[in-house]
Amino acid sequence: MIIRGVQTDADERKTHFGFETVSEAEKTEKVYKVFENVAKKYDIMNDAMSLGIHRLWKDRLLHVMNPVPGTKLLDVAGGTGDITFRFVDYVRFRLRCQTRRELKSRQSLSWQQIAESYGQNESKSLGGSHAIVCDINKQMLKVGKQKAQSLGYTKGVSWVVGNAEELPFDDNKFDVYTIAFGIRNVTHISQALEEAYRVLKPGGRFLCLEFSRVNNPFLSRLYDLYSFQVIPVLGEVIAGDWKSYQYLVESIRRFPEQEEFKAMMEDVGFLKTEYHNITSGVVAIHSGFKL
Template identity: 45%
Template structure:
């Protein structure tokens, strides 16, 4: 008896591989559990430290104000939460959420060691099914995490649901490079340099190969903008950084 080929609708991408939808979350979890302890060091190595500038700009242009309640999804090791905490002030709060326990633990330990306690909470959450009531937050942020979500449309709908009217979703993510020469250099770095750095620094070339592939499979600027609009966001705008290597998408709930 011949095997039945899987229905393409039941598969999704894990890097350049097609895998059953039900397996992607487990595979992504394995990647981030593997790299959690070296995640910040590898980010510095693979971006030459530029990721810190991208994140600072992301926070600085977020519009987050004193008293706001902010949900930071895929919050990982706490970079974005650390930047947002002073902005929400004593009367606001930041919930650092991540689906991966190892990444969440790294973020919690780091922020506790830095003395960042007041106004900060932690939640192990799946972005596709958030355990928060409707209209709970003034802003939802996600930095370098949306591309790892299995059902991005579901995650965008959930982000829109938990926002208050007038609230905004802010997405910082790798995107489509515009300049052909920069793209050539970027591809060389991603597929030739990055896995070697992963092997040298984190002892895990395979996970960093996946991260490079996941960037190429992520929707480009125009596609993600349309997805946000379909999820119910209004006034969606896009700002490219570093020639489109990354982009900030912003959308409002009205």
């Protein structure tokens, strides 16, 4: 961009788009286009690329989170809703367990009273829990909303267009912040981490599920071969888009390794930081608290 013959600092700054060097503004546009292109086939491709294992990774994230009724979740880059839907299911399960415990302690209740108790808990809308899916890409949110309607996730879920680097929320608002397979696509990772810290309540938890560094040399070679030789082909066959999936593979290699990302979390103020490698480090769950 030229303003009165002077190039702005923002346009001079360079970053990476996969293995390509681009301006920061250009990266934002390119990433947006990638996810706009893949949105309709996003879930199908996730299953194809990971052989369905991504579902287990996301289940693991929820078990690490272990949300209780009343939890306020912000699911950033949550697009098609996979994490939020699991959150809703988990909270519903905790509510059912809570109801059973309460009813067992009151053995003299009639069948009608028991039925009414279950009905009342259903009407509480997740016991006060609420999830906001926030994504910069309108097409991804559109797909997520359609899934929510078809699968019955209509209560306790909101959808908001927003940038991870400049979230449209007040300070100290959420109990848990999640970002799954999204933070490697932001232009300024540290800025996204600062925003995560800002919107979390004191005591709130940051959880990131992201592709990481494989710690098994033999598996690492197989993983690289599969990533660069198979995944773009799947993208072309299933989604008609080789370039987007080539970028997604390359972006994984540019993302900081486990210890480096942990240090970035600590730099913005997160404490009790840790990570758990899954599938030999193909993905990792990073956790930190705002204390």
